[in-house]
Amino acid sequence: MRGALPGHDRGLSGAGRRTTAKPFMARWPLRGGASCRILAPPLMNADSPPPDPAVPDDLPLAWNDPDGTRFLVRPIAPGDFERVRTFQDELSFGTRYFRFGRGDFRYADEQLRGLCSPDPAQREHLVALAGEEGAEQPMAGSARYIVSDDGQEGEFTIVVLDRWQGHGLGRRLMRALIALARRRGLQRLHGQILGSNRRMLEFVARLGFALEPESRGQPIRRVSLALRR
Numbered sequence: 001m002r003g004a005l006p007g008h009d010r011g012l013s014g015a016g017r018r019t020t021a022k023p024f025m026a027r028w029p030l031r032g033g034a035s036c037r038i039l040a041p042p043l044m045n046a047d048s049p050p051p052d053p054a055v056p057d058d059l060p061l062a063w064n065d066p067d068g069t070r071f072l073v074r075p076i077a078p079g080d081f082e083r084v085r086t087f088q089d090e091l092s093f094g095t096r097y098f099r100f101g102r103g104d105f106r107y108a109d110e111q112l113r114g115l116c117s118p119d120p121a122q123r124e125h126l127v128a129l130a131g132e133e134g135a136e137q138p139m140a141g142s143a144r145y146i147v148s149d150d151g152q153e154g155e156f157t158i159v160v161l162d163r164w165q166g167h168g169l170g171r172r173l174m175r176a177l178i179a180l181a182r183r184r185g186l187q188r189l190h191g192q193i194l195g196s197n198r199r200m201l202e203f204v205a206r207l208g209f210a211l212e213p214e215s216r217g218q219p220i221r222r223v224s225l226a227l228r229r
């Protein structure tokens with residue numbers, strides 16, 4: 001999918017329906033002279049991550065941060081609309097840029113409603129919430145995958161609110177997403193990541209993702225994880 005970052009939102013329009021709507025297109029080359037060359041993380045075997053007893057994969061997943069904040073990871077639900085909207089509003093330009101390829105990207109409300117009601121045949125979507133349980137519990141992170149038309153693969157995306165980055169949300173969200181994909185019988189999870197997003201590339205390499213070879217002139221790197229059982 002040349003020129004699109006990530007094609008993850010393929011077909012999102014309204015209440016989770018698959019349509020022929022165009023994916024969101026990023027403008028390449030990147031504005032602002034961002035460098036896309038990176039020192040690639042080492043290639044690793046594309047295989048499921050090793051078990052981590054400290055991070056259970058079962059949902060819902062709840063734990064306390066050392067700073068006392070309560071976190072919860074669970075599937076998204078239709079009642080999350082306001083949460084998701086606030087979450088979107090609070091993402092910084094830089095985080096938005098790494099996630100969408102455009103620092104000014106925003107979903108329309110109708111698309112946000114669609115995100116909150118995923119068709120499980122097409123996508124799985126997890127959210128991380130921070131703070132005490134209740135209607136006001138704000139959203140801190142999001143991770144999801146969209147299933148390919150042949151039902152064999154999932155394309156993931158992930159984003160954590162700037163304020164909560166570095167608290168282990170990304171790792172738990174990714175591990176839970178991988179567990180869901182494996183349970184569902186997907187053969188592979190893959191993602192499209194900006195080459196300049198070194199932290200993310202290193203992070204998924206540590207989870208066992210292989211970095212596919214760089215295509216000439218292409219700022220997006222594809223990472224992929226075989227889900228062997």
Ligand SMILES: CC(C)(COP(=O)(O)OP(=O)(O)OC[C@H]1O[C@@H](n2cnc3c(N)ncnc32)[C@H](O)[C@@H]1OP(=O)(O)O)[C@@H](O)C(=O)NCCC(=O)NCCS
Binds near residue numbers: 157161168
């Ligand atoms: C990449 C991202 C999802 C990570 O989320 P997070 O909640 O900060 O991740 P975690 O706290 O679980 O840390 C994940 C790893 O990054 C490392 N890390 C955390 N903060 C870091 C920092 N500031 N610099 C470098 N590495 C860091 C952690 O040590 C951890 O390593 P480990 O897996 O070996 O333990 C988050 O930074 C983000 O939302 N980035 C913008 C969106 C994006 O790039 N999405 C990817 C495209 S789909």
